[in-house]
Amino acid sequence: MYREAPSAVIPEAVVWRRSAITGTRPSRILPDGCLDIIWSNDHLFVAGPDTTAQLSQGVAGQRYTGLRFAPGIGPAVLGLPASELTDRRVALADILPPALVDEAVGRIHDGADAGVVLEALAAARMRLGDGPDPLMRAVAARLREGDTVAGTALAVNLGERHLRRRALAAFGYGPKTLARILRLGRALDLARGGVPYAHVAATTGYTDQAHLSREVKALAGAPLGVVLG
Incomplete structure (x- = not known):
C-alpha cells in the first residue's frame, strides 16, 4: 500500500x-x-x-x-x-x-x-545554507514543460557545458538525462489516464510509438504495458 x-x-x-x-x-x-x-x-x-x-x-x-x-x-x-x-x-x-x-x-x-x-x-x-540553486530550479521547470536542452541553456544564459556541470550538482545527472526522465514521467501520466500510446508519443515529443517504447524499456527496465500494470 x-x-x-x-x-x-x-x-x-x-x-x-x-x-x-x-x-x-x-x-x-x-x-x-x-x-x-x-x-x-x-x-x-x-x-x-x-x-x-x-x-x-x-x-x-x-x-x-x-x-x-x-x-x-x-x-x-x-x-x-x-x-x-x-x-x-x-x-x-x-x-x-x-x-x-x-x-x-x-x-x-x-x-x-x-x-x-x-x-x-x-x-x-x-x-x-543558501537554499536551492534558483537557476537550476528554472532549468528543471523548463525541462519538465518539454523544452529542449539547447533552448533551456539559452533561456537561462548558460553554455551547454556550464549547464551540464551545474545540473550534475543539482540533479545528479546532466540535463539531457533529466529531460529524458521528466519526459518519461509526462508520458506515463498520460498513458495511465487512458491516452492511446501513439498519441502519448506524439504529445510528449517522441519520434513515434516505437521510440516511446524504447525509452520506457531503457529507463523503466520493462515494456510499457508492464510498467503501467
Whole structure:
C-alpha cells in the first residue's frame, strides 16, 4: 500500500508512506530526478537520484516513510552535490552530523510521526545554507514543460557545458538525462489516464510509438504495458 501527500513545510516536496504486503510483486521505483530521505527498519537513509528503475521487494509488514524532494532541492538539505548520490542508497548519518540524525531517530522512537520529523530536519538544514540553486530550479521547470536542452541553456544564459556541470550538482545527472526522465514521467501520466500510446508519443515529443517504447524499456527496465500494470 502506498500513499503520499504534499509537504506542509518543504516547497514541492512530498511525504510518502508505503507498507509491504505478503505475496505482492516487487515495487518498480521509476527514476524521477528526485532525492528521498527514508525511514525504515529503525534507520534513516538517503535514496539518490536513479538513472534507471529500481526493484524493491520489502518484507511483509515492513513500513517506509519518506520525504521526496523535487529535482534540485535535495543538495540544499544534504549539503553535497546530488552527483555523489546518483544510483546510491546511503545512511543519513554518513552525510549529516550523526548527533543530528540520532536526535531525529530518537524522536521517532519516542512516538513522533516520521514524516513530521523528516520535514523538520529538512527545514532546519535548509535554513543553514543558501537554499536551492534558483537557476537550476528554472532549468528543471523548463525541462519538465518539454523544452529542449539547447533552448533551456539559452533561456537561462548558460553554455551547454556550464549547464551540464551545474545540473550534475543539482540533479545528479546532466540535463539531457533529466529531460529524458521528466519526459518519461509526462508520458506515463498520460498513458495511465487512458491516452492511446501513439498519441502519448506524439504529445510528449517522441519520434513515434516505437521510440516511446524504447525509452520506457531503457529507463523503466520493462515494456510499457508492464510498467503501467
